[in-house]
Amino acid sequence: MKTKQELAGIYVASITAYDQAGNVDAAALQKLMHRNINEGAAGFFVGGSSGECFMLTEAERVQVFEAAAAYAGKTNLIAHVGAIGTAEAVRYAKAAMGMGYDVVAATAPFYYGFSPKEVCRYYYDIAEASGSPVLIYNFPGNTHREFDVANPDYIQLFKSGAILGVKQTNYNLFQMERILNLNPDLIAFDGYDETMVAGQALGSSGSIGSTFNMMLPHYKKIFDLFDAGKREEALALQHKANNCMEAMCRVGLIPAIKYELARQGYPVGEARRPFSPLTDEQKAYVDGVLDEYLVK
Template sequence: MNGLTTDMKGIFAASVTPFDKENRINDKALLTLMERNINEGVTGFFIGGSSAECFLLSSEERMRLFEIAAENKNKTKLIAHVGAISTAEAIKYGQKSKSLGYNAIAATAPFYYKFSPKEIARYYYDIYESIGMPIILYNFPGNTGVEFDLKNEDIKELFKSPAIAGVKHTTLNLYQLERIKNLKNSLYMYNGFDEILVAGLAMGADGAIGSTFNFMYTHYKRIREAFESLKLEEARNLQIKANNIMEALCSVGLIPAIKYVLTMQGSDVGVARKPFSELDNTQKKYIEEILMINLVN
């Protein structure tokens, strides 16, 4: 068993953090965006992750973000990203999210100091033992620099242990997704790169957690429905359109671009925090043109 008390399969929006003109968290904008996504049919929300600019937030802001999103806990499912370099800090966020009634917690591996596999495994065990909730391991080697070697006994035992309930698999290595699932079949495996949703589902993902779901969830819902109905050509064609959009977003800066699109659609989320740059007029026009050609509503 994975240890979670509710079914967590499905498609989760990796929520952004809206800021007002004074660079403070905009409570109302976050709740309004969540309401939109709930009405569109998302399974739930991944709060305080990379798309939320988590490592650009203060400790107090990260916990405030959990509090705001928790206002919707009776309407949807919530995953709190509690990852930090310090075990004690991650535990603090975990305790907060548990007290707020979150369905699950997730954590990136501790980074920067090149911790050993044994130390990384201990980090997850300590969080699990202190919080009393199994963890969705946020596997994002491109950003953390931490590669999980499944031949390492400490890592292998970690994935098989009660401490881990699932994996947010934000890597193009789909062979690894299948091999992790093979270690413990009850793990929830979430496709983490929006641009390979079809392939992730084909390799056994139970769902997805993605940043572009904030503004184009219905497009990805169609991809999933087409795949599950074995309409594979339709699923691939929709994925191609999604990838045209993703390629454009990444070319100008993913987080600033997502925030621009949401603003363009009427969601007052502000701009990304520095050192992110705001999009210039040429970049904005480019994004608008790509969306017009490719976005399926």
């Protein structure tokens, strides 16, 4: 198991690349990963929300893991294995760890109103199956599952050794700080691109972001400036990054990322329906904002 220091840094929340027929395109994903590594990525969060995970078949999710595993041992790899059912999540975890991934991560099981004990059991089962602590992918905006840090079952989970840490895709960074307070050995990653400097200020060791696919050098500068104590300069670049993020979110974040990647010379297909491709007006709007604020 890698140390907290070895796992720290900027991670790309990888998209899933498709060919013209809509099938997973391993070569296109690997080409983009190669670019991101050269730009300074510490690793990749594979098969998460940016990768349209719950819109893929089980076979496709494993196929994406296989494609990214070409870089196992060359960079840090985190596989998102979250599912509604434990058995499915366990299958993904075993597959990914067998391919050489460093860590597995999982959203909380959603849709049904699972109790805290049931949620905890899900994480214990994934940790046991993978043979490694699990990174909790804390995304209550999508899962509608909050981790109450005063709940005894969750307290026990965070202290148990079954959990590596948390990917805090939650604007409530106080919660992230409280989780780290429960167990200082845990590692935290900020999961919202737009709150990178705030996450660093409250103890995150790194950041995992969707827009890092196509604007990683900008965020790497923010991260490094903050680490160097140049906080005003980091915040100035964060403002510019947030202007870009705001524009992309207005038109549809995942479709916008895929459109901008194609514009940069990395065609990865369109996001799957019910996502809609950008209109010409939306493309012009996003292009204008990124051309003004994106630091390359």
